[in-house]
Amino acid sequence: MMAQNNFQYVLSYVGTPSIIIIMFLVILKYYNNNSLYYNNLFRMYTVVHARMVKVWLQVEWIFKLTKYWKLQEEGKSVIHGFFRNVIAKVKESHVCLKKTDSSFRTLLEQMLDIRDELPDFATDEELVHHLSTLYSASEDTVTTIVSFSLVLLGMYPTIQNKVVDEILNIVGMRDIEEADLGRLEYLDMVIKDVLRLFPIAPFIAREATQDFQLDTWMIPKGCTVIMSIHSIHRDNKLWEKPNEFYPEHFLPGAVRGRHPYAFLPFSAGPRGCLGKPYAYMAMKIMLVTILQHYIIEADGKLEDKKLKTDISVRFKDEIYPIRIKKRL
Numbered sequence: 241m242m243a244q245n246n247f248q249y250v251l252s253y254v255g256t257p258s259i260i261i262i263m264f265l266v267i268l269k270y271y272n273n274n275s276l277y278y279n280n281l282f283r284m285y286t287v288v289h290a291r292m293v294k295v296w297l298q299v300e301w302i303f304k305l306t307k308y309w310k311l312q313e314e315g316k317s318v319i320h321g322f323f324r325n326v327i328a329k330v331k332e333s334h335v336c337l338k339k340t341d342s343s344f345r346t347l348l349e350q351m352l353d354i355r356d357e358l359p360d361f362a363t364d365e366e367l368v369h370h371l372s373t374l375y376s377a378s379e380d381t382v383t384t385i386v387s388f389s390l391v392l393l394g395m396y397p398t399i400q401n402k403v404v405d406e407i408l409n410i411v412g413m414r415d416i417e418e419a420d421l422g423r424l425e426y427l428d429m430v431i432k433d434v435l436r437l438f439p440i441a442p443f444i445a446r447e448a449t450q451d452f453q454l455d456t457w458m459i460p461k462g463c464t465v466i467m468s469i470h471s472i473h474r475d476n477k478l479w480e481k482p483n484e485f486y487p488e489h490f491l492p493g494a495v496r497g498r499h500p501y502a503f504l505p506f507s508a509g510p511r512g513c514l515g516k517p518y519a520y521m522a523m524k525i526m527l528v529t530i531l532q533h534y535i536i537e538a539d540g541k542l543e544d545k546k547l548k549t550d551i552s553v554r555f556k557d558e559i560y561p562i563r564i565k566k567r568l
């Protein structure tokens with residue numbers, strides 16, 4: 241039921257009438273200087289990244305003397321303020337929404353439903369934090385991977401034609417349905433190779449809970465270990481064509497022959513990505529709906545595109561230019 245709700249939600253978001261808006265969002269997201277919320281999200285990314293790489297910023301009183309503290313406080317006030325307003329508005333109509341018995345309920349409405357039954361579930365302030373986390377973790381990740389995918393499909397028309405053939409065979413020109421998702425095998429391989437080339441979290445950190453031996457290294461309890469997912473994804477011992485866009489890396493035979501942790505775009509284990517199934521679903525719905533209607537073209541070659549990483553990975557120039565033509 242939840243999955244169906246999510247599916248309907250994403251589909252209504254990306255449905256044919258709004259396709260132009262989505263294209264606009266995907267292409268222009270990095271030119272967007274007007275969104276207060278968006279700019280503040282990026283400010284927060286800058287702060288998190290600075291605190292990861294500049295160790296002295298982990299000392300609270302030093303951090304508070306720097307421009308990063310100011311950035312953090314300004315960003316927090318806008319983002320949290322935004323969600324405080326959303327919660328206040330939704331709470332006003334919440335009871336009435338519940339009575340409509342609609343199968344379509346947003347995440348916030350569902351959290352408020354839980355709180356009706358379990359008053360200790362979360363305070364308003366905790367809901368603000370949950371929503372801020374979910375929004376920051378979901379919006380930029382999914383749209384960045386869709387942007388990367390469109391640029392790559394534009395650069396590799398043969399791969400694009402193959403995906404489009406699959407989409408037209410399985411979905412045709414109707415709206416995509418939930419049952420189609422698992423049947424779009426080549427599209428799945430394409431998205432996975434984009435995630436391999438551009439893991440949105442290029443490295444993750446974990447604290448060792450006990451001493452352990454890693455090859456010749458003794459890692460002591462309490463030590464922070466940073467793993468480069470980007471390097472694992474480009475390791476020529478693991479991947480046939482590590483620096484090329486090659487969806488065949490994800491043919492079933494190739495996957496079977498590889499270490500299960502060779503591909504970690506969503507991390508793994510208990511703190512792996514909470515939104516992984518939702519993310520795949522959203523990316524597939526967006527790409528199918530765009531490709532049903534438009535031919536994508538992009539200039540240049542993958543190897544000429546320089547990358548930069550902060551807590552995320554992006555094209556260095558932060559531009560994802562494509563041309564779109566109506567598919568006749």
Ligand code: HEM
Nearest residue numbers: 377378381382385440441444505506507511513514515519
């Ligand atoms: C292409 C899309 C996405 C990618 C590549 C991605 C990747 C990741 C990665 C690598 C982590 C783990 C970070 C770490 O171990 O330190 C993570 C955590 C998380 N992700 Fe995603 N994510 C995506 C989309 C989403 C979406 C759509 C949502 C929510 C609907 C989401 C919610 C979260 C949350 C809440 C966490 C923190 C989990 C925890 O700490 O327990 N993500 N994501």
